[in-house]
Amino acid sequence: MHKLNIGIVGATGYTGVELLRLLARHPNANVVAVTSRGEAGVHIADYFPNLRGVYDLVFQNPENAQLEQCDVVFFATPHGVAMRDAPALLAAGVKVIDLSADFRIKDIPTWEKWYGLPFTAADALAEAVYGLCELNREQIRNARLVANAGCYPTCVSLPLIPLLKNQALLPDMPIIADCKSGVSGAGRKAAVNTLFCEASDNFKAYGVAGHRHLPEIRQTINELQTGIADKLIFVPHLTPMIRGMLATTYVHLRDGVNPHDLLTEFYADSPFVDIMPIGSSPETRSVRGANICRIAVQRAPEFDGNVWILLSVQDNLVKGAAGQAVQNMNVMFELAETTGLDDVAVLP
Numbered sequence: 001m002h003k004l005n006i007g008i009v010g011a012t013g014y015t016g017v018e019l020l021r022l023l024a025r026h027p028n029a030n031v032v033a034v035t036s037r038g039e040a041g042v043h044i045a046d047y048f049p050n051l052r053g054v055y056d057l058v059f060q061n062p063e064n065a066q067l068e069q070c071d072v073v074f075f076a077t078p079h080g081v082a083m084r085d086a087p088a089l090l091a092a093g094v095k096v097i098d099l100s101a102d103f104r105i106k107d108i109p110t111w112e113k114w115y116g117l118p119f120t121a122a123d124a125l126a127e128a129v130y131g132l133c134e135l136n137r138e139q140i141r142n143a144r145l146v147a148n149a150g151c152y153p154t155c156v157s158l159p160l161i162p163l164l165k166n167q168a169l170l171p172d173m174p175i176i177a178d179c180k181s182g183v184s185g186a187g188r189k190a191a192v193n194t195l196f197c198e199a200s201d202n203f204k205a206y207g208v209a210g211h212r213h214l215p216e217i218r219q220t221i222n223e224l225q226t227g228i229a230d231k232l233i234f235v236p237h238l239t240p241m242i243r244g245m246l247a248t249t250y251v252h253l254r255d256g257v258n259p260h261d262l263l264t265e266f267y268a269d270s271p272f273v274d275i276m277p278i279g280s281s282p283e284t285r286s287v288r289g290a291n292i293c294r295i296a297v298q299r300a301p302e303f304d305g306n307v308w309i310l311l312s313v314q315d316n317l318v319k320g321a322a323g324q325a326v327q328n329m330n331v332m333f334e335l336a337e338t339t340g341l342d343d344v345a346v347l348p
């Protein structure tokens with residue numbers, strides 16, 4: 001069986017170790033290089049006990065990792081790193097999947113406004129494909145550079161896409177996405193707001209005045225139904241879970257539109273989107289560790305108008321990050337989309 005030589009830049013972070021977990025059981029994956037500046041020289045098994053006996057690899061500084069010899073390199077790094085290092089890899093013939101937001105937003109001034117950095121890789125951006133397979137499967141097949149979709153944008157966009165494609169949302173009415181994320185969404189780096197005593201037994205909104213995922217979700221909306229993207233209100237919340245994300249999105253639809261029918265039809269051939277029976281309420285633990293976004297819809301009760309509540313859940317580290325990245329890799333290398341991604345969620 002053909003094996004892909006894989007490099008992971010930022011392999012000591014939460015999405016990095018999630019990539020390692022998923023790729024360990026992927027029949028076409030051969031992870032050959034893992035990077036960390038802080039842990040260079042440390043054996044993977046001494047750092048991640050869940051990987052003892054699974055990989056015989058040592059973390060290396062990115063510049064020593066010979067990434068140009070890989071077939072594909074994942075960037076599981078903070079914003080700005082892939083923008084700096086991906087162009088040289090592309091020039092060396094390596095495919096790149098970036099889990100950060102560097103190549104997600106096509107309008108450079110918008111990216112610079114929300115990320116606070118100068119954007120320096122315009123050529124690479126021009127060829128980057130937004131890495132949401134359910135939306136861009138055909139473009140991803142031919143891509144050299146995939147910008148893995150963000151976690152909140154994946155969870156919010158998946159229930160909206162079939163409605164937008166059918167021009168089903170009423171113009172001039174708000175689209176309200178009220179979202180909750182587990183704390184692993186903030187990454188592994190030390191920060192006061194993710195300390196145990198700050199984040200546990202607590203619940204709060206953040207980014208209310210504006211979050212960097214707002215322009216990313218709006219970009220997707222705008223591509224599918226023009227004139228309504230600025231009707232999106234997006235508020236993220238930090239919830240005291242480790243993994244998991246729930247989006248509750250309120251939409252005003254044209255009379256007669258039933259979103260359950262549209263979603264069921266649109267996702268009939270998408271193995272990682274589960275449309276539940278009408279009236280269900282998906283829970284985050286039903287997707288824990290699995291590359292699934294589960295969606296349910298309910299009509300707003302006793303409300304005068306065709307208003308629906310879209311409920312979507314995913315594991316932020318899997319369908320929201322590493323699982324989606326492996327799904328993109330499968331499509332880019334003409335493997336079955338589900339290869340290595342058939343884990344069932346962990347209960348309880």
Ligand SMILES: NC(=O)C1=CN([C@@H]2O[C@H](COP(=O)(O)OP(=O)(O)OC[C@H]3O[C@@H](n4cnc5c(N)ncnc54)[C@H](OP(=O)(O)O)[C@@H]3O)[C@@H](O)[C@H]2O)C=CC1
Binds near residue numbers: 012038078101186
């Ligand atoms: N956590 C989540 O749920 C999601 C995260 N993402 C995105 O994925 C990316 C990674 O996130 P996450 O795993 O949570 O982050 P972490 O903070 O947990 O890990 C970051 C990793 O990047 C490495 N790194 C940091 N700075 C640099 C640098 N300048 N050059 C090379 N390597 C560097 C770190 O190791 P070292 O410093 O030792 O080199 C570490 O291994 C981010 O862009 C994030 O926004 C996307 C979707 C969901």
Ligand SMILES: CC(=O)N[C@@H](CCC(=O)OP(=O)(O)O)C(=O)O
Binds near residue numbers: 151
């Ligand atoms: C809880 C938390 O802090 N979540 C992060 C989003 C997760 C993430 O890393 O975002 P990307 O998908 O864009 O990479 C945040 O709000 O910035």
